[in-house]
Amino acid sequence: MPNRLFQGVIQQMKETIDRKFGVLDESLTVIASSDLDMIGEQLKIAFVNSTEVFIAGGFALKKIDSNQGGDYTVFVEGADVLSSKYAGILAVAFSNIKFYYDEKYDRANFIKNIVLDNILQGDIYIKARELYFSSDVQRTVILVRALEQNDVALYDILQNLFPDKSKDFIININETDIAIVKETNNGVGSKDIENLASTIADTISGEFFVHIVIGIGTTVDNLKDLARSFKDAQIALEVGKVFDTEKTIISYDNLGIARLIYQLPTTLCETFLREVFKRGSIDSLDHETLFTIQCFFENNLNVSETSRKLFVHRNTLVYRLEKIKKITGLDLREFDHAIVFKIALMVNKYLKSAPVKY
Numbered sequence: 001m002p003n004r005l006f007q008g009v010i011q012q013m014k015e016t017i018d019r020k021f022g023v024l025d026e027s028l029t030v031i032a033s034s035d036l037d038m039i040g041e042q043l044k045i046a047f048v049n050s051t052e053v054f055i056a057g058g059f060a061l062k063k064i065d066s067n068q069g070g071d072y073t074v075f076v077e078g079a080d081v082l083s084s085k086y087a088g089i090l091a092v093a094f095s096n097i098k099f100y101y102d103e104k105y106d107r108a109n110f111i112k113n114i115v116l117d118n119i120l121q122g123d124i125y126i127k128a129r130e131l132y133f134s135s136d137v138q139r140t141v142i143l144v145r146a147l148e149q150n151d152v153a154l155y156d157i158l159q160n161l162f163p164d165k166s167k168d169f170i171i172n173i174n175e176t177d178i179a180i181v182k183e184t185n186n187g188v189g190s191k192d193i194e195n196l197a198s199t200i201a202d203t204i205s206g207e208f209f210v211h212i213v214i215g216i217g218t219t220v221d222n223l224k225d226l227a228r229s230f231k232d233a234q235i236a237l238e239v240g241k242v243f244d245t246e247k248t249i250i251s252y253d254n255l256g257i258a259r260l261i262y263q264l265p266t267t268l269c270e271t272f273l274r275e276v277f278k279r280g281s282i283d284s285l286d287h288e289t290l291f292t293i294q295c296f297f298e299n300n301l302n303v304s305e306t307s308r309k310l311f312v313h314r315n316t317l318v319y320r321l322e323k324i325k326k327i328t329g330l331d332l333r334e335f336d337h338a339i340v341f342k343i344a345l346m347v348n349k350y351l352k353s354a355p356v357k358y
Helices: 002-013 081-105 107-115 121-130 154-161 190-208 223-243 257-262 266-276 287-298 303-310 314-328 335-353
Strands: 021-024 030-033 054-056 059-064 072-077 139-146 169-172 177-183 212-220 249-251
Touching: 002 021, 002 030, 002 081, 021 081, 059 081, 072 081, 107 121, 107 169, 107 177, 107 223, 121 223, 139 154, 139 190, 139 223, 154 169, 154 177, 154 190, 177 190, 177 223, 190 212, 190 249, 212 223, 223 249, 223 257, 223 335, 257 335, 266 335, 287 303, 287 314, 287 335, 303 314
Parallel strands: 212 249
Antiparallel strands: 021 030, 021 072, 054 059, 059 072, 139 177, 139 212, 169 177
């Protein structure tokens, strides 16, 4: 594509500059020229790796600055002062043209604009066609967040972990967050994506000693839905920060009821707690009682198994459950009461966390 870009500009300039000129690639092959017969010809010159204009083989040459990759050099026929001035001016012009071209058409920049919702949905398909970009491919956004300041270039690490730049994209979001837009084939399930996230976490923490958390968004089958997948990954991290503080990897699809609670207004949550705990506040339960409740839930409301795990007599556990019933009015041995109590604990935790909303 730069070949066509340069050639189009040269065609507009050729009447102004009274000598042959054009652009070379890194192998010194002419990729665009005012003399069409020169295109494809390799110049036999002693190349000087310099940012200044230099003379070689009867041409004035100057490198084109490019931050997007690819080494290009302007050449102008002649070894006089005017040729050198032409080369300098053309190098600046082509450098700016290529910069704006890359900004407009670069694939990674295109994906970043979609993820951050900085592009109109109607323009997505137009740009995708211009970039020969497949729109209807399954993709998942994986959001990596560093939990501490460090000198490790996390972006470079992730770039090396995902070398296929045509399918997978690494995007800097801010100083702590990096998004991975991963192409996932039809045979790749949520478990495979979680395993991939686990590999990323193990590599970064094990080899580079960087503490991170990873949020996995929903898998989408269209470019326009990438912004939703990214927001889901953000929500996964924020909800995980409240309800799954011990987890490194949180998937939006596995948030369950925590996702629902996170989206509730705080006033409604406060009303719910007051209605559930009419007899006494949830804060009146001591640490031992809360630990007993947690263990009881983890063992599927099984009294015998819970007493075994707690190393207490069955009658002791029954006494504790009766105490909880007396304080709260809820009998955790009854399934409906247990559900209400479990939700109440999560709501209480949510209210105390003051999470950031998206």
